Amino acid sequence: MNFAKKLIAMLALLPALAGAAEGGIALDKAPERAGLSSLQHGAKLFVNYCLNCHSASSMRYNRLKDLGLTDEQIKANLLFTSEKTGDMMTTALRPADAKQWFGVVPPDLSVIARAKASPAGSGPDWLYTYLRTFYKDEATPTGWNNRLVPNVAMPHVMWELQGVRTIKMVDGKDPHDAKKTVHTFAGYEQVTPGSMTATEFDTATADLVAYLGWMAEPAQGTRKRLGVWVLLFLSVFVLLAWRLNASFWKEVK
Numbered sequence: 144m145n146f147a148k149k150l151i152a153m154l155a156l157l158p159a160l161a162g163a164a165e166g167g168i169a170l171d172k173a174p175e176r177a178g179l180s181s182l183q184h185g186a187k188l189f190v191n192y193c194l195n196c197h198s199a200s201s202m203r204y205n206r207l208k209d210l211g212l213t214d215e216q217i218k219a220n221l222l223f224t225s226e227k228t229g230d231m232m233t234t235a236l237r238p239a240d241a242k243q244w245f246g247v248v249p250p251d252l253s254v255i256a257r258a259k260a261s262p263a264g265s266g267p268d269w270l271y272t273y274l275r276t277f278y279k280d281e282a283t284p285t286g287w288n289n290r291l292v293p294n295v296a297m298p299h300v301m302w303e304l305q306g307v308r309t310i311k312m313v314d315g316k317d318p319h320d321a322k323k324t325v326h327t328f329a330g331y332e333q334v335t336p337g338s339m340t341a342t343e344f345d346t347a348t349a350d351l352v353a354y355l356g357w358m359a360e361p362a363q364g365t366r367k368r369l370g371v372w373v374l375l376f377l378s379v380f381v382l383l384a385w386r387l388n389a390s391f392w393k394e395v396k
Contacts, residue, residue, distance in 0.1 A: 168290055168328075170264035173271035174346075176353040179211045185354025186210060188347060190221045190232075192300045193252060196241065199232035201253035202358055209361055245296040246284070256352070256359040266359070270352045275345065277302070278310045278331060290328070305344045306337030 176185070186207055189199075204217050205228040212221075214228050222228070224235070238248045256266040263269070273291045277299035280288035285298040290310070299305070308331045317323035339347060357363065 168272070168276070170268040170291075171272045171275070173265070173267035173352050174349040176346075176349045181350045182210045182354050182357055183212060184347070185350035185352070185357075186212075187220060188301075188351040189252075189354055189358075190223075193351075194232060194234055195300075196234060196236050196245075196249045196297075197252045198234045199253045199358060200251050202232045202361075204228045204230060204232060206361055209364075210357075247296050249297070252355060252358070254359045256356040267352045267356045270355055271348060274301070274348045274351070275305075277305070278308045279334065280309075301344075301348075302337070304337050304339045304347065305341075307334040308332060309334055 176182075204221060204226065205214065207217055207221065208214070217228050234249075236249070241248045256270060259266040259269040261269070264272075269291075273289065276290040277287055278290070279286065282288075283294060285296070287295075287297075287299040287302070289295040289297075289299075311329040311332050312326045313329045314324050315327050317325045337344065360366075
């Protein structure tokens with residue numbers, strides 16, 4: 144009986160867990176950005192802003208030809224050192240240096256869009272929210288903080304695009320205890336503008352997240368196209384089977 148009560152209590156918590164994210168905030172829905180131009184833009188952002196510290200060791204540069212890029216375009220726009228298009232997307236940052244500078248080795252991003260999926264939202268939802276909730280915080284070692292992952296070791300690498308923001312907090316009564324005061328998030332305050340408007344930054348972030356989602360499963364486009372053909376075939380097969388069954392039982396009767 145005690146086990147049944149515990150199980151019911153755990154099941155009752157699932158809706159609350161599904162609506163909460165890692166830092167106690169709801170995840171924003173990542174916009175659908177699946178076009179080749181968006182994925183190409185996302186790949187460029189990834190190489191320029193993510194690949195300096197993070198690796199994508201399961202992805203080769205020449206796989207980007209699936210996004211409509213040629214070897215020449217990859218070499219001219221996405222390779223900055225002596226790498227070849229057949230090389231893996233690795234970083235020159237040594238793990239020992241990363242550990243010393245950030246306190247933790249930056250994770251490989253090959254399948255990060257799938258690894259971050261949870262009842263709170265999809266992996267792209269998590270990434271889209273995370274990349275857009277950085278704010279300036281002089282109390283942290285990097286000078287940056289994040290609402291989704293408080294006290295995160297990663298700095299805001301795209302701050303030049305978004306600009307510098309701080310958060311506004313207001314004091315209010317605790318809804319559960321009127322004698323207590325709680326600090327509530329009241330929005331962001333733009334300190335210095337970035338090179339992009341807020342809408343442009345959100346779009347760029349969506350492109351980057353779309354690329355990370357594609358990189359986690361490069362064959363997803365082919366899989367979806369094949370799925371459509373399989374469903375069409377099964378539909379025709381079901382129709383033929385239905386008419387054959389009707390014809391068979393007509394003769395029997």
